[in-house]
Amino acid sequence: MVHVSATPVLALRGVSKRFGAVQALTDVELEVHAGEVVALVGDNGAGKSTLVKTIAGVHPIDEGVIEWEGKAVQVNKPNDAQNLGIATVYQDLALCDNIDVVGNLFLGREIRRRGVLDEVEMERRSRELLDTLSIRIPSVRIPIASLSGGQRQVVAIARSMLGEPKLVILDEPTAALGVEQTAQVLDLVERLRERGHAVILISHNMADVKAVADKVAVLRLGRNNGVFEVRSTSQEEIISAITGATDNAVTRRAARTNGEIKK
Amino acid sequence: MSIDKTSTPPEGQTVENPEAAAGAATAVDPRLLVREQGFAGYITEFKRKIKAGDLGSLPVVIGLVIIWIIFQSLNSNFLTAGNLSDISVAMVGTGMIAIGIVFVLLLGEIDLSVGSVSGVAGATFAVLNITNGMNEVLALVLAVLTGTAAGAIHGFVFARIGVPAFAVTLAGLLFWQGFMLQILGDNGTINLNDGIVTKLTSYYFSDVAAAYGLAVVAVAAYFLTGFLGNRRREAAGIPSRPLSDLVLRTVLLAVVSFAVAIVYNQYKGLPLAVVLFLAVLVLTDFVLRRTAYGRKVFALGGSVEASRRAGINVELVRISVFAIAGTFAAIGGLFVASKIAAANQGAGTGEFLMNVIAAAVIGGTSLFGGRGRTWNALLGVLVIVSIQYGLALEGIAAPVQYMITGGVLLATVIIDAVTRKTQKTAGRA
Numbered sequence: 001m002v003h004v005s006a007t008p009v010l011a012l013r014g015v016s017k018r019f020g021a022v023q024a025l026t027d028v029e030l031e032v033h034a035g036e037v038v039a040l041v042g043d044n045g046a047g048k049s050t051l052v053k054t055i056a057g058v059h060p061i062d063e064g065v066i067e068w069e070g071k072a073v074q075v076n077k078p079n080d081a082q083n084l085g086i087a088t089v090y091q092d093l094a095l096c097d098n099i100d101v102v103g104n105l106f107l108g109r110e111i112r113r114r115g116v117l118d119e120v121e122m123e124r125r126s127r128e129l130l131d132t133l134s135i136r137i138p139s140v141r142i143p144i145a146s147l148s149g150g151q152r153q154v155v156a157i158a159r160s161m162l163g164e165p166k167l168v169i170l171d172e173p174t175a176a177l178g179v180e181q182t183a184q185v186l187d188l189v190e191r192l193r194e195r196g197h198a199v200i201l202i203s204h205n206m207a208d209v210k211a212v213a214d215k216v217a218v219l220r221l222g223r224n225n226g227v228f229e230v231r232s233t234s235q236e237e238i239i240s241a242i243t244g245a246t247d248n249a250v251t252r253r254a255a256r257t258n259g260e261i262k263k
Numbered sequence: 264m265s266i267d268k269t270s271t272p273p274e275g276q277t278v279e280n281p282e283a284a285a286g287a288a289t290a291v292d293p294r295l296l297v298r299e300q301g302f303a304g305y306i307t308e309f310k311r312k313i314k315a316g317d318l319g320s321l322p323v324v325i326g327l328v329i330i331w332i333i334f335q336s337l338n339s340n341f342l343t344a345g346n347l348s349d350i351s352v353a354m355v356g357t358g359m360i361a362i363g364i365v366f367v368l369l370l371g372e373i374d375l376s377v378g379s380v381s382g383v384a385g386a387t388f389a390v391l392n393i394t395n396g397m398n399e400v401l402a403l404v405l406a407v408l409t410g411t412a413a414g415a416i417h418g419f420v421f422a423r424i425g426v427p428a429f430a431v432t433l434a435g436l437l438f439w440q441g442f443m444l445q446i447l448g449d450n451g452t453i454n455l456n457d458g459i460v461t462k463l464t465s466y467y468f469s470d471v472a473a474a475y476g477l478a479v480v481a482v483a484a485y486f487l488t489g490f491l492g493n494r495r496r497e498a499a500g501i502p503s504r505p506l507s508d509l510v511l512r513t514v515l516l517a518v519v520s521f522a523v524a525i526v527y528n529q530y531k532g533l534p535l536a537v538v539l540f541l542a543v544l545v546l547t548d549f550v551l552r553r554t555a556y557g558r559k560v561f562a563l564g565g566s567v568e569a570s571r572r573a574g575i576n577v578e579l580v581r582i583s584v585f586a587i588a589g590t591f592a593a594i595g596g597l598f599v600a601s602k603i604a605a606a607n608q609g610a611g612t613g614e615f616l617m618n619v620i621a622a623a624v625i626g627g628t629s630l631f632g633g634r635g636r637t638w639n640a641l642l643g644v645l646v647i648v649s650i651q652y653g654l655a656l657e658g659i660a661a662p663v664q665y666m667i668t669g670g671v672l673l674a675t676v677i678i679d680a681v682t683r684k685t686q687k688t689a690g691r692a
């Protein structure tokens with residue numbers, strides 16, 4: 001395994017977030033080290049995306065502390081997170097339909113040449129980037145509106161890789177992807193780890209999680225429900241932490257189908 | 264992709280950037296419809312674009328030609344050099360304001376106050392310069408800044424407090440009209456002296472060389488920027504437009520520019536107002552399409568949330584866009600006052616606002632945000648003012664004028680909505 005440093009790149013201490021009457025996050029703790037992939041799992045509505053958005057500065061936290069490389073920081077707007085070196089791929093994709101692929105990749109950090117947009121350089125780098133990621137799209141000069149869901153997803157992922165971030169957060173990056181693209185994204189996650197980046201990966205797919213993650217942090221109803229070492233934990237243990245009981249819909253179904261097979 | 268093979272040796276490109284060139288080759292999806300070289304390629308591409316609802320300015324140009332043919336057949340004075348020259352000078356006031364409206368429409372918002380703000384600017388200038396005897400340049404600058412301030416206030420209330428833009432600017436419409444009437448006082452009309460502001464629309468570069476010279480400069484500049492851009496793209500190993508494409512566009516521009524120059528030279532010469540309008544069009548088009556600021560404006564028109572997450576200061580861009588709209592409203596207002604050499608109570612009222620918005624929309628700027636160019640304002644305002652002048656020549660009264668302009672506007676927004684639909688299905692929304 002890759003060397004993991006002592007101070008976490010990112011640490012959340014007692015983070016809480018309310019939306020009106022909904023307490024989306026309560027006292028959440030999370031640590032991510034450089035060169036480490038932490039999978040964040042939990043049922044629908046557990047608060048995973050909300051947690052991601054608090055880290056990314058989309059929804060500032062109500063209570064608690066965000067520590068970046070050991071120091072407490074304020075993340076109140078997306079710019080703060082970007083300046084720290086956090087790149088985020090959101091579940092609800094954050095792309096502009098009317099702007100082309102190049103424009104979206106560089107949105108908010110355009111390359112300029114004498115104050116003017118350097119379209120040539122941006123296009124060249126876009127092509128290079130998409131190429132190293134083996135991403136296939138018809139053209140880098142067509143509007144995002146004309147891409148398929150999965151193609152948009154890979155553009156969003158490519159976007160997060162542009163600025164050499166220290167922490168990459170991927171919120172269900174493979175949900176819309178085909179077999180091949182899923183494998184590519186998982187490869188990508190491993191490459192990020194090898195290069196010493198920290199990665200937070202949100203996924204409902206236990207196979208993906210087991211394949212690439214070092215640790216699994218479980219969220220349940222907006223609270224921590226355990227952090228597990230992937231290698232020493234069985235899938236059943238993680239699932240029962242997600243659902244909150246050893247006797248849950250997943251185990252009951254498994255028992256039922258096993259029974260049917262025996263008959 | 265169709266990289267033109269004549270201008271750069273292909274080996275230079277591969278030596279300089281082997282990876283990128285290789286990337287360019289592999290990154291192309293086999294399903295992408297690449298245009299064939301040559302003239303046949305144009306035809307197929309053209310047909311595909313029409314099917315996809317990607318009409319560009321074509322419907323407007325055709326509409327304009329039809330309008331001109333109709334009015335010419337009704338009255339043979341319509342297509343005379345004098346009348347065409349007058350139309351082009353008269354359109355500048357409305358056109359300047361429409362440029363500001365294009366900015367606002369790109370955000371997917373609307374500014375209903377620009378008519379009133381333009382009236383305020385004319386009145387402010389007249390009161391400061393004529394009534395109070397202030398230095399003309401100073402009065403002019405202050406009048407323009409009044410528009411900037413008014414727009415910034417609308418933008419602030421919209422972006423910061425979150426009041427819908429149409430509501431803020433509707434309030435602004437009434438407020439600024441009242442403000443104008445208040446500062447004009449009981450008298451109601453202030454005539455302007457012969458000075459810079461009246462010169463705006465009355466000065467002509469009567470030397471024949473001026474109009475032709477401008478045409479030459481414009482065509483050369485267009486070709487050179489296109490050509491150098493292509494060279495840079497080729498050097499970087501990314502696809503560029505074929506040279507034939509650029510040549511064709513340049514020839515088209517040359518034909519139009521010289522035709523216009525000939526018309527102007529048959530009358531009083533090149534109008535100063537038109538030169539200023541063209542300069543502003545070039546400048547604003549550059550800002551919108553070549554600067555990071557312009558990119559932000561388009562991004563906001565596409566998705567506000569995506570823009571916010573990309574670190575764009577949404578409030579600031581919104582406020583600045585409304586300030587720009589206010590500024591251009593004021594500039595347009597000065598041109599309107601210049602044309603009648605007076606500031607009066609009727610300035611910027613009545614159908615004026617509708618004409619401005621119609622000009623922006625007719626030109627092809629989408630009401631849904633994120634699509635449009637400031638050049639659209641030129642085409643749109645030409646259509647609107649041509650209709651006004653044509654009907655006036657025929658002696659057709661205001662009620663019918665209103666109905667016709669209303670009909671044209673309706674037709675345009677229908678085209679806009681339909682275009683958006685077909686573009687969505689064709690994946691180009």
Ligand SMILES: Nc1ncnc2c1ncn2[C@@H]1O[C@H](COP(=O)(O)OP(=O)(O)OP(=O)(O)O)[C@@H](O)[C@H]1O
Nearest residue numbers: 019022024042043044045046047048049050051091
């Ligand atoms: N912008 C918002 N306003 C109000 N409530 C919200 C908002 N975003 C999320 N919530 C609420 O917060 C809770 C957590 O939502 P979140 O999107 O974080 O879930 P999730 O774990 O990402 O689920 P999924 O697996 O379905 O993506 C939900 O109850 C949701 O209704």
Ligand SMILES: [Mg+2]
Nearest residue numbers: 048049050091
């Ligand atoms: Mg989610």
